[in-house]
Amino acid sequence: MFESLVKAPADPILGLADIYKADERVHKINLSVGVYKDENTVTPILNSVKKAESYLLENEQSKSYLPIEGLATFNLATQQLILGNDSPLIQDNRVKTAQAPGGTAALRIMADFLFNKTKTKRIWLSQPTWPNHRGVFHSAGLEVKEYRYYDPQNHNIAFDALLSDLENIPEGDAVLFHGCCHNPTGIDPTAEQWQQILAVATKKRWLPVFDLAYQGFGGGLEEDVVGVRLFANALPELLIASSYSKNFGLYNERVGALTLIAENADIADKAFSQVKTIIRTNYSNPPSHGGNIVAHILNNPELKEEWIAELTVMRQRIHRMRQLFVKTLQEKGTNQDFSFIVKQNGMFSFSGLTEEQVLTLRNDYGIYIVNSGRINVAGMTLDNMSLLCESIVKVLAL
Numbered sequence: 001m002f003e004s005l006v007k008a009p010a011d012p013i014l015g016l017a018d019i020y021k022a023d024e025r026v027h028k029i030n031l032s033v034g035v036y037k038d039e040n041t042v043t044p045i046l047n048s049v050k051k052a053e054s055y056l057l058e059n060e061q062s063k064s065y066l067p068i069e070g071l072a073t074f075n076l077a078t079q080q081l082i083l084g085n086d087s088p089l090i091q092d093n094r095v096k097t098a099q100a101p102g103g104t105a106a107l108r109i110m111a112d113f114l115f116n117k118t119k120t121k122r123i124w125l126s127q128p129t130w131p132n133h134r135g136v137f138h139s140a141g142l143e144v145k146e147y148r149y150y151d152p153q154n155h156n157i158a159f160d161a162l163l164s165d166l167e168n169i170p171e172g173d174a175v176l177f178h179g180c181c182h183n184p185t186g187i188d189p190t191a192e193q194w195q196q197i198l199a200v201a202t203k204k205r206w207l208p209v210f211d212l213a214y215q216g217f218g219g220g221l222e223e224d225v226v227g228v229r230l231f232a233n234a235l236p237e238l239l240i241a242s243s244y245s246k247n248f249g250l251y252n253e254r255v256g257a258l259t260l261i262a263e264n265a266d267i268a269d270k271a272f273s274q275v276k277t278i279i280r281t282n283y284s285n286p287p288s289h290g291g292n293i294v295a296h297i298l299n300n301p302e303l304k305e306e307w308i309a310e311l312t313v314m315r316q317r318i319h320r321m322r323q324l325f326v327k328t329l330q331e332k333g334t335n336q337d338f339s340f341i342v343k344q345n346g347m348f349s350f351s352g353l354t355e356e357q358v359l360t361l362r363n364d365y366g367i368y369i370v371n372s373g374r375i376n377v378a379g380m381t382l383d384n385m386s387l388l389c390e391s392i393v394k395v396l397a398l
C-alpha cells in the first residue's frame, strides 16, 4: 500500500535547518528557523527555567497523568497573562484554557474544534502568514482562504486592502490574526487599527481567532496583547492559541495553550467539554514538564520577575540587532533604504530579498534565510554582522 506514496516536500523552515546543519562552511550564518539565539548564537535555557526545574526535581511527587485540559495552575496563569490578572472575563467564568503541547497543537485543537463542533467550515489567513497555518487548518478539514495584509512597496500593513477583504468575509467564517509580532512580516496593527478591525468583526459577525506565539517579544508582555484584550472584552466569543516556546525558551518541551472565551459561564462550560473530547481522542492529555515550569514561574512572584527580566534581555537584544543591521548595511554601501526593519516587531523581518537572492546567499555565502525573504533577526550577532551585511550588499548589487 505504501509503495504508491510520493515523497512529501521538506518543510520550508525546518527542512532548511537540516541543510544548514550539514553545511561545513565555518562562517555559515543561520537566519532561518524562528528560535531565539543569544550573542554567542546559543539558544539559552533561562535561569528562571533552570530554577523551576530544580524545584520540580526536588518536589515532584508523581508522574501520573494530568487531566485532559492540563494543570489548573498553568491554565489560570495563562489566562491572567493574556487577559490581565483582574480580567472580569476570568471572574465571570467565561474563560476556559487547555494546556497543549505547543502553540502548534493549540492551533490544531482550535481547528478541529471549529470544523467538528461548530458551523465554521472556512478560515481566513493573512497573506503572508506562518506557512504551517495553512497545513494545520487544512488538515483539520477547513477551507483555507487569504486576506491581504502586507504592502511590499511601503513595508507596511496594506490596511485599506485588509479592511476591504475583511468586509467581504461571510458571517460565521473564522479569521486568524497574529496577536503580536506578525510572522513573517514583523508588522502588527496599531491600537487604532485593531479598533477598526474589531468594528468590522462586530458588524460582519465573523469569528476572530488569535495566534499568540510571541507575547513579550514585541513591545512587552502587556503591550503585545492590546489587540487580543480589545477583542476579548468586546466580543462574546474568541479563541486564542498561545505558545510558551519563545518567551520561556521552552521550544522542545512543547508547551502552549488553547483559551476559549464564551458569552457566559454555561456556554463556556459546554463548549470546553467539546474541546476536551478533541484532546482526548488526539493525545489524551498534555505532557507535564513544560507546563509545570511555566506554572511554577508565573505563580512565584520572585521567579516571575526574573523571567520578565530575562525576556526583556531577549527583546532588547533583537532590537539592538535590528538597529545594527540597518546601520551596517548602510556602512557596507547599500543604496536601498532598510530603515523599515527597525520598526518591525519580534524576531522576524521581511527583508524584501527575492527568492533568487536568498538562494545565492545560501549557495555562495552560507547564509541561510527562508525562501520568502524572512530573516530571523535573533540569528544576528556582533560577530557575524559585518560578514552578513557585506554579503547581502554584494548580492543586492548583482
Ligand code: PMP
Pocket (backbone or CB within 6 Å): 034, 101, 102, 103, 104, 105, 130, 178, 183, 211, 213, 243, 244, 245, 251, 255, 256
Ligand atoms: N504560530 C506562529 C506564528 C509561530 O511562529 C510558531 C512557531 N514558529 C507557532 C505558532 C508554533 O509554536 P510552537 O513551537 O509552540 O508549536
